[in-house]
Amino acid sequence: MITFLQTYGMQLLLKTWQHLYISAFSLALGIIVAVPLGILLTRVKSIANVVMAIASMLQTIPAMALLALMIPFFGIGAIPAIIALFIYSLLPILRNTYLGMEDVNPALIDAAKGMGMTGWQSIIKVEVPMAAPVIMAGIRLSATYVIAWAALASYIGAGGLGDFIFNGLNLYRTDLILGGSIPVIILALIVDWLLGKLEAVVTPKTSHA
Amino acid sequence: MEHLNKTYPGGKVAVEDFNMEIEKGEFVCFIGTSGSGKTTTMRMINRMLSQTSGTIKLNGEDISKMDAVKLRRQIGYVIQNIGLMPHLTIRDNITLVPKLLKWPQDKMNERAKEMIKLVELPEDYLDRYPSELSGGQQQRIGVVRALAANQDLVLMDEPFGALDPITREALQDLVKDLQERLGKTFVFVTHDMDEALKLATRIVIMDGGKIMQVDTPDGILRHPANEFVENLIGKDRLIQARPSITTVGQVMLKNPIATTPGKSLTDALRLMHDKRVDSLLVTDEAGILKGMIGIEDVDYNFNSATSVDDIMNRDIFYVQSNSLIRDTVERILKRGFKNIPVVDDQHRLVGIVTRATLVDIVYDALWGDEEEDEESNNIHHVDETPATEVDQTGAEGGDQQ
Numbered sequence: 001m002i003t004f005l006q007t008y009g010m011q012l013l014l015k016t017w018q019h020l021y022i023s024a025f026s027l028a029l030g031i032i033v034a035v036p037l038g039i040l041l042t043r044v045k046s047i048a049n050v051v052m053a054i055a056s057m058l059q060t061i062p063a064m065a066l067l068a069l070m071i072p073f074f075g076i077g078a079i080p081a082i083i084a085l086f087i088y089s090l091l092p093i094l095r096n097t098y099l100g101m102e103d104v105n106p107a108l109i110d111a112a113k114g115m116g117m118t119g120w121q122s123i124i125k126v127e128v129p130m131a132a133p134v135i136m137a138g139i140r141l142s143a144t145y146v147i148a149w150a151a152l153a154s155y156i157g158a159g160g161l162g163d164f165i166f167n168g169l170n171l172y173r174t175d176l177i178l179g180g181s182i183p184v185i186i187l188a189l190i191v192d193w194l195l196g197k198l199e200a201v202v203t204p205k206t207s208h209a
Numbered sequence: 210m211e212h213l214n215k216t217y218p219g220g221k222v223a224v225e226d227f228n229m230e231i232e233k234g235e236f237v238c239f240i241g242t243s244g245s246g247k248t249t250t251m252r253m254i255n256r257m258l259s260q261t262s263g264t265i266k267l268n269g270e271d272i273s274k275m276d277a278v279k280l281r282r283q284i285g286y287v288i289q290n291i292g293l294m295p296h297l298t299i300r301d302n303i304t305l306v307p308k309l310l311k312w313p314q315d316k317m318n319e320r321a322k323e324m325i326k327l328v329e330l331p332e333d334y335l336d337r338y339p340s341e342l343s344g345g346q347q348q349r350i351g352v353v354r355a356l357a358a359n360q361d362l363v364l365m366d367e368p369f370g371a372l373d374p375i376t377r378e379a380l381q382d383l384v385k386d387l388q389e390r391l392g393k394t395f396v397f398v399t400h401d402m403d404e405a406l407k408l409a410t411r412i413v414i415m416d417g418g419k420i421m422q423v424d425t426p427d428g429i430l431r432h433p434a435n436e437f438v439e440n441l442i443g444k445d446r447l448i449q450a451r452p453s454i455t456t457v458g459q460v461m462l463k464n465p466i467a468t469t470p471g472k473s474l475t476d477a478l479r480l481m482h483d484k485r486v487d488s489l490l491v492t493d494e495a496g497i498l499k500g501m502i503g504i505e506d507v508d509y510n511f512n513s514a515t516s517v518d519d520i521m522n523r524d525i526f527y528v529q530s531n532s533l534i535r536d537t538v539e540r541i542l543k544r545g546f547k548n549i550p551v552v553d554d555q556h557r558l559v560g561i562v563t564r565a566t567l568v569d570i571v572y573d574a575l576w577g578d579e580e581e582d583e584e585s586n587n588i589h590h591v592d593e594t595p596a597t598e599v600d601q602t603g604a605e606g607g608d609q610q
Contacts, residue, residue, distance in 0.1 A: 105290070107288060107289075107290035107292050108292055108294065108295075110257070110288060110292065111286065111288055111292025111293075111294075112294075113257065113281070114255060114257055114281055114286035114292075115281060115286055115305055115306050115309070115354075116278050116279070116280075116281035116282030116283075116306060116309055117278075117309060118278050121309070125294075126294060129296050130295075130296065204295070204296030205338065206295045206296055206338050206339070206340050207337075207338045207340050207341050208337070208338065
């Protein structure tokens with residue numbers, strides 16, 4: 001363990017950083033696209049089913065295949081990996097945003113409108129705060145997926161902790177495999193914990209208790 | 210406020226040819242069964258729904274030409290499910306519309322305090338969240354939220370439907386009181402006839418999108434327009450309501466036995482004897498009520514006084530013939546008078562209410578259902594009951610009929 005850290009310590013830090021960077025970028029993109037899209041779908045329900053079906057379909061493409069598919073379009077490196085992972089992060093966020101928004105008590109929306117809120121004010125001040133816990137749950141789920149699958153990104157030369165794992169697999173070196181996997185697990189747990197904290201912050205208070 | 214023809218066919222006709230004008234300060238209740246179009250009509254007023262044809266005018270201005278958002282900010286809105294924002298404090302909930310209207314912060318704070326005082330809740334509730342209040346308290350906040358931005362018109366959609374009867378009654382009193390004190394106009398949707406009768410200055414009865422009847426609560430109880438209205442009111446209520454809408458004039462005994470001040474005591478005594486009564490009402494030549502004499506007075510003063518004028522009791526209790534039984538019965542019963550003269554607007558004696566008449570009223574209120582056929586014979590009915598045991602004077606008045 002000590003010797004492993006002495007040998008690979010610096011590399012481990014670098015790869016962890018790369019891993020985190022790829023994951024964070026993908027997730028951020030996913031949030032930026034999926035949350036507004038999910039909100040939009042609650043306004044234009046007619047296309048909701050179609051969009052959801054497309055997102056589900058993208059989710060079913062095997063991760064390896066999707067990464068490989070990126071190469072003809074974006075070459076190799078971090079960018080195709082980020083794009084592939086972004087596609088994966090979409091569905092959980094999109095679905096939870098849509099469901100969370102749909103689930104907001106219609107009486108509240110009616111009251112908001114009846115009191116003279118514009119559609120936009122109703123979304124920002126009422127619906128999104130109410131749907132926040134559900135949306136956050138989707139984001140946490142996506143974050144865990146993305147961090148786990150980012151390990152595969154090494155396959156198309158994106159770097160990250162996947163490098164250790166693939167090297168270990170090629171060289172039959174258990175220490176390398178574990179040295180890559182364990183940080184991925186720890187990373188996923190930490191990020192999930194942090195997002196959990198964030199969820200508590202964005203979840204609106206409804207009592208003092 | 211002016212309402213014109215609004216029709217609303219949408220595949221299914223929800224509201225058909227609705228015409229109504231609501232005056233400022235009125236409390237109008239829309240009542241009807243589910244699907245009668247009452248909520249639809251109400252929601253068209255603040256453009257939560259848009260009408261298919263027809264126009265609605267607010268202060269003479271066609272609302273369809275106004276900005277919907279601005280319109281809604283000047284109309285209070287209270288819904289059944291309370292609709293308080295659970296993630297906002299009571300203060301923020303109350304000042305929600307003022308905030309949309311961009312009031313300055315200190316004015317909003319002041320307003321919040323003012324409003325919470327209006328519904329008799331402690332000021333520290335302002336910093337609580339809705340879930341920390343009871344259902345009744347929440348709806349109180351819902352009501353003042355609709356008033357916080359000085360809205361002149363308040364729409365309420367079955368606001369108290371989900372509350373227990375005691376809380377509901379307290380809130381009804383509150384709303385009625387606010388309406389009377391602040392002079393706001395209310396449009397109130399309900400399916401509870403008791404609620405409508407209690408609150409409304411005018412009731413609109415709807416069925417199948419059509420207006421069945423528009424009238425005051427008394428008017429509706431007195432003259433239900435058709436069978437539907439009668440059923441909606443319910444037979445029990447119609448009977449119970451009878452004392453509340455019947456006037457004294459309708460139940461009094463007409464042709465009371467009266468004399469004039471100039472008559473001698475001998476004449477008066479003879480008249481009493483002939484008519485078998487123990488007291489006489491005294492009127493002048495024009496029929497104006499002057500006083501009353503009883504047999505005790507005659508007996509006591511027979512030797513010292515000569516005319517009715519000398520001994521009659523001038524300070525007597527009387528009622529107006531057009532006042533409601535509801536308002537008078539209790540007063541009569543409490544004071545323990547045997548006979549109450551009834552006068553018209555010009556103070557002319559027109560009849561008498563005796564304790565036997567009261568028996569009749571109470572009897573009718575309790576068993577009126579079975580006596581409906583005999584309703585027209587009310588007066589004779591008095592004679593048939595052993596009224597003389599209750600009262601030895603007034604019942605005989607009926608003999609003159």
